[in-house]
Amino acid sequence: xxxxxxxxxxxxxxxxxxxxxxxxxxxxxxxxxxxxxxxxxxxxxxxxxxxxxxxxxxxxxxxxxxxxxxxxxxxxxxxxxxxxxxxxxxxxxxxxxxxxxxxxxxxxxxxxxxxxxxxxxxxxxxxxxxxxxxxxxxxxxxxxxxxxxxxxxxxxxxxxxxxxxxxxxxxxxxxxxxxxxxxxxxxxxxxxxxxxxxxxxxxxxxxxxxxxxxxxxxxxxxxxxxxxxxxxxxxxxxxxxxxxxxxxxxxxxxxxxxxxxxxxxxxxxxxxxxxxxxxxxxxxxxxxxxx
Amino acid sequence: xxxxxxxxxxxxxxxxxxxxxxxxxxxxxxxxxxxxxxxxxxxxxxxxxxxxxxxxxxxxxxxxxxxxxxxxxxxxxxxxxxxxxxxxxxxxxxxxxxxxxxxxxxxxxxxxxxxxxxxxxxxxxxxxxxxxxxxxxxxxxxxxxxxxxxxxxxxxxxxxxxxxxxxxxxxxxxxxxxxxxxxxxxxxxxxxxxxxxxxxxxxxxxxxxxxxxxxxxxxxxxxxxxxxxxxxxxxxxxxxxxxxxxxxxxxxxxxxxxxxxxxxxxxxxxxxxxxxxxxxxxxxxxxxxxxxxxxxxxxxxxxxxxxxxxxxxxxxxxxxxxxxxxxxxxxxxxxxxxxxxxxxxxxxxxxxxxxxxxxxxxxxxxxxxxxxxxxxxxxxxxxxxxxxxxxxxxxxxxxxxxxxxxxxxxxxxxxxxxxxxxxxxxxx
Numbered sequence: 228x229x230x231x232x233x234x235x236x237x238x239x240x241x242x243x244x245x246x247x248x249x250x251x252x253x254x255x256x257x258x259x260x261x262x263x264x265x266x267x268x269x270x271x272x273x274x275x276x277x278x279x280x281x282x283x284x285x286x287x288x289x290x291x292x293x294x295x296x297x298x299x300x301x302x303x304x305x306x307x308x309x310x311x312x313x314x315x316x317x318x319x320x321x322x323x324x325x326x327x328x329x330x331x332x333x334x335x336x337x338x339x340x341x342x343x344x345x346x347x348x349x350x351x352x353x354x355x356x357x358x359x360x361x362x363x364x365x366x367x368x369x370x371x372x373x374x375x376x377x378x379x380x381x382x383x384x385x386x387x388x389x390x391x392x393x394x395x396x397x398x399x400x401x402x403x404x405x406x407x408x409x410x411x412x413x414x415x416x417x418x419x420x421x422x423x424x425x426x427x428x429x430x431x432x433x434x435x436x437x438x439x440x441x442x443x444x445x446x447x448x449x450x451x452x453x454x455x456x457x458x459x460x461x462x463x464x465x466x467x468x469x470x471x472x473x474x475x476x477x478x479x480x481x482x483x484x485x486x487x488x489x490x491x492x493x494x495x496x497x498x499x500x501x502x503x504x505x506x507x508x509x510x511x512x513x514x515x516x517x518x
Numbered sequence: 519x520x521x522x523x524x525x526x527x528x529x530x531x532x533x534x535x536x537x538x539x540x541x542x543x544x545x546x547x548x549x550x551x552x553x554x555x556x557x558x559x560x561x562x563x564x565x566x567x568x569x570x571x572x573x574x575x576x577x578x579x580x581x582x583x584x585x586x587x588x589x590x591x592x593x594x595x596x597x598x599x600x601x602x603x604x605x606x607x608x609x610x611x612x613x614x615x616x617x618x619x620x621x622x623x624x625x626x627x628x629x630x631x632x633x634x635x636x637x638x639x640x641x642x643x644x645x646x647x648x649x650x651x652x653x654x655x656x657x658x659x660x661x662x663x664x665x666x667x668x669x670x671x672x673x674x675x676x677x678x679x680x681x682x683x684x685x686x687x688x689x690x691x692x693x694x695x696x697x698x699x700x701x702x703x704x705x706x707x708x709x710x711x712x713x714x715x716x717x718x719x720x721x722x723x724x725x726x727x728x729x730x731x732x733x734x735x736x737x738x739x740x741x742x743x744x745x746x747x748x749x750x751x752x753x754x755x756x757x758x759x760x761x762x763x764x765x766x767x768x769x770x771x772x773x774x775x776x777x778x779x780x781x782x783x784x785x786x787x788x789x790x791x792x793x794x795x796x797x798x799x800x801x802x803x804x805x806x807x808x809x810x811x812x813x814x815x816x817x818x819x820x821x822x823x824x825x826x827x828x829x830x831x832x833x834x835x836x837x838x839x840x841x842x843x844x845x846x847x848x849x850x851x852x853x854x855x856x857x858x859x860x861x862x863x864x865x866x867x868x869x870x871x872x873x874x875x876x877x878x879x880x881x882x883x884x885x886x887x888x889x890x891x892x893x894x895x896x897x898x899x900x901x902x903x904x905x906x907x908x909x910x911x912x913x914x915x916x917x918x919x920x921x922x923x924x925x926x927x928x929x930x931x932x933x934x935x936x937x938x939x940x941x942x943x944x945x946x
Binding site for chain 2: 269270271272290350354355356357365368369370371373375376377378462464465466467468478481482483484485
């Protein structure tokens with residue numbers, strides 16, 4: 228126990244993790260800040276230091292405002308929906324109905340599919356006229372909706388895909404948490420005359436709070452991180468109505484090859500996510516009851 | 519450590535020298551190619567490349583399938599920036615300005631400078647060579663070229679009492695005939711639209727170029743520094759697209775490129791505009807009598823050109839360049855161009871390819887393939903400028919905002935023009 232690690236060896240052991248952290252996190256972040264202060268140079272446009280010009284362009288960028296609004300709506304729409312759906316599914320598969328094993332499997336299946344494959348499935352589903360959604364609506368006499376081709380429905384259509392994809396995974400966390408809720412607390416509440424709804428809202432759901440926080444944070448990260456379905460299904464269109472922040476960064480950087488503005492947008496995204504992480508750590512964590 | 523390093527250096531140097539010495543007698547080519555059609559393209563490319571390698575045993579060639587067009591360009595540019603570009607690649611014809619700006623390609627006319635080479639380059643259709651040139655030099659060689667045509671369901675024409683042998687030729691006819699072709703069910707919901715012109719994304723912008731050409735204007739010129747969005751021709755073209763859905767001929771809202779051939783095959787639309795690259799797909803899957811016509815035009819026929827050309831990268835040795843040129847000549851030789859065209863539906867880029875027996879047989883079997891060729895004199899280069907992806911996005915946004923009802927053609931195009939001018943101002 229008294230054997231202390233020699234200081235030198237300690238540093239040696241730190242080299243690998245630190246170099247990974249520096250190479251893949253800190254260096255790119257610093258480089259993005261530096262790049263955001265230069266113009267986008269090429270053989271026909273010399274490289275020059277532009278100071279905060281890229282940031283001024285960013286503030287004046289109408290498209291960015293739309294993208295941020297979309298991202299906000301997307302997060303606000305997908306997080307509660309995913310939580311609601313995953314709690315409902317967890318309650319369902321946690322009950323003693325027959326066939327819960329099959330239900331668990333089918334609820335979890337979307338999580339196991341790669342998002343690109345999911346997006347292709349939904350592409351068929353949404354296709355106006357020929358897709359399943361259209362055929363179902365036509366069967367009951369409703370007109371065809373051009374889900375991905377109209378600005379009113381494209382973002383909502385993307386949100387449905389995201390919720391469908393991630394709710395199964397969150398269900399597993401809720402299921403584990405539900406199985407950890409002590410029976411005696413529920414029994415005590417029932418003895419006091421609480422109905423099943425009251426038991427859920429006053430006993431079970433508060434005990435699930437750490438899971439809810441965890442799920443909410445993950446859903447939030449996913450809302451910013453996952454854009455595969457956007458790339459496959461709408462390319463952010465029509466008229467940028469389904470473009471999210473990361474998708475916009477990808478478009479600007481790799482398709483339009485504007486590395487300077489891409490770096491500027493990346494700085495914005497890192498700042499936004501940093502603020503959200505700080506909120507999560509300092510505010511939500513303190514209010515949560517862990518056992 | 520220092521001592522060991524120094525003592526190892528001569529060996530390293532020797533090894534490096536050895537490696538470069540062996541690559542002097544022959545060239546090892548790396549060839550990036552994209553696939554953008556529903557066809558067994560990879561197998562055909564590999565067949566053709568191995569045939570070249572068999573004829574040229576001193577060289578080797580590795581055909582690298584690099585995804586769709588966009589991914590292939592990104593990969594080639596990334597590899598070039600890392601100092602290890604492919605020697606030869608098939609990339610979009612409209613990537614010319616990007617590749618010139620990134621300074622990664624060589625003008626092929628600098629390598630192919632003999633009289634014989636000149637005759638070879640003159641053997642391509644001039645329409646396809648037009649977008650291969652910049653500042654008087656030919657930078658690329660046409661390979662897999664396409665152009666959109668009007669596909670129409672002859673059975674639907676008969677059912678509507680229209681002549682199945684005369685598809686619409688003008689915008690007015692598209693609207694008149696389109697109205698006849700619309701079929702609704704008992705609830706008043708449309709089950710068959712009159713037409714389908716994709717309006718979303720890059721596919722939509724490509725077709726839009728054809729509308730503008732038919733109105734006697736162009737979206738961009740060979741300088742690469744001019745975008746012409748806010749013009750009467752462009753406004754009328756965009757208004758025409760809007761009119762199609764206002765008159766109930768085309769489904770309102772944005773129309774995606776990818777769903778269009780399927781919607782046509784399923785009978786959801788009586789006519790569609792899409793690439794000749796879909797000819798073999800439609801031919802194999804259509805369960806009805808179908809035909810192909812010129813794209814109906816505003817003031818006469820007009821179409822955009824599309825597709826990919828061969829490029830040679832600049833970071834290459836003399837031997838590699840010569841081998842790459844020989845490889846390109848082989849791939850575009852009449853019989854090989856014919857094989858490629860038949861396998862994919864691309865328009866073979868040389869008249870002599872169309873004179874091969876294989877091609878004549880193919881054209882007899884599938885006369886629809888000849889329509890694109892006849893339309894060629896009315897076709898103009900696809901929209902391309904420096905910073906193409908960014909400028910095209912402004913055009914895409916303008917088209918999408920109009921077809922989804924977000925703004926008027928005049929407003930949207932004026933805004934796109936402003937954005938394009940801001941980007942291209944750096945180049946004038």
